[in-house]
Amino acid sequence: MARAATTTDAFNAVAEPRRREILDALAGGELAVGDLTELLGLAQPQVSKHLRVLREVGLVDVRDDGRRRLYRVNGAPLRAVHAWVAQYERLWNERFDLVDDVLDELTHAAAESAAEAETEAETGRGD
Amino acid sequence: MARAATTTDAFNAVAEPRRREILDALAGGELAVGDLTELLGLAQPQVSKHLRVLREVGLVDVRDDGRRRLYRVNGAPLRAVHAWVAQYERLWNERFDLVDDVLDELTHAAAESAAEAETEAETGRGD
DNA sequence: TTGACGCATGCCCATATGGGTATATGTTTG
DNA sequence: CAAACATATACCCATATGGGCATGCGTCAA
Incomplete structure (x- = not known):
């Protein structure tokens, strides 16, 4: 058996530094993927993937805004x-x-x- | 690149359920590997490995007691x-x-x- | 409509994980 | 000293990770 999936729970999702950075960034309010990409200095695909994990454990919510997707923190799982x-x-x-x-x-x-x-x-x- | 090592920090070390169980068990006081093995219903080698991780991030301290090794929690990293x-x-x-x-x-x-x-x-x- | 833009996905891969099982090391007892 | 006991390690392996890169898909602009 390998390590538990990162999407298992908040514990695993938050173990990744990048994901913590994302949450910290979102703590200031909604942000689009592009904004995060810039703030984290990480490639867009990676950001999207991290967001996916955060989403699967319910740490973030998404909202469509035209061709952008605004992400928002949801601390509940924490x-x-x-x-x-x-x-x-x-x-x-x-x-x-x-x-x-x-x-x-x-x-x-x-x-x-x-x-x-x-x-x-x-x-x-x-x- | 793979996931960060579990020994990277408390975040990663504690992401594993078993390790949290170990810490919870140790919260009551010092325990030997054998005690944990019984309490967790896990094989001894696995317990030792988890303890190694916890030790590397400083979440537990060890003390020799004859042929046993008593582990103790150290919450600091948390x-x-x-x-x-x-x-x-x-x-x-x-x-x-x-x-x-x-x-x-x-x-x-x-x-x-x-x-x-x-x-x-x-x-x-x-x- | 066509093209640019913004994001999500699919793939490739090196890596560490955590459980299983066997065994090495150190300690106490007979 | 040998045998039993308590732990730590060494391997083997299936699995998911996270980054890089290419591409699919929906949306807005000209």
Whole structure:
């Protein structure tokens, strides 16, 4: 078996530097293939191919404008990536250690007074 | 040219599901190759190879323990991934829209003195 | 209509992947 | 010391990649 297809998910699609550049460029607003070709200094076919991948994983949307095709970012698929990476944020962010300390103290204090200290975490909005 | 090496950076290393599973497993603490082999239900050589990749990008550290090798997570390299993805957070997080609203109001308040009573058509929610 | 323009596709190819299987290396036990 | 155990490596191979280049197709201009 070879490596998973780049179109498998956002993780794979975004692993390619060029595709990240494209998204970054599109972050400023809609752009046509030609604009990207110029901005990235890459050949048009390659840009189109990268856009195809990004499109297949839903990272960009297209809109026809005469003989041009305007691409636009759609960050939704990145949500999964963000969610996964965020779990590790505590491993490099000092502030999390501080939060841990506080939570630790609270936990101890709660356990001390009674035995029913359950805090329900609120879920973010679904989609 | 083929796809960039998986050992190029965290983006590429983490694009592989199995490697993410390994990191998730290690998130609970040090584990030996054998433990991971069992947890992932993957053959030992494959686990070792994935660990090699993770090691080359610095996502894990190793420690010798007798005839075993204990692996440990090191989230640092993920910081770059997080930073990049975070830029797009506003594209799916509603809370950013709220911030936008506030900024919007402040802007309008300032513009009010200039007598600019124009209501922009609201765009419906995308997804 | 013809031609120029803007993009998407098709092909060719060198390359690394990830799983499978066998084996080398280092460590602990008898 | 030999045998068992824990890992790392070496190979073999089917597969998709990403860039280069040529070309197909729809759209706008003369």
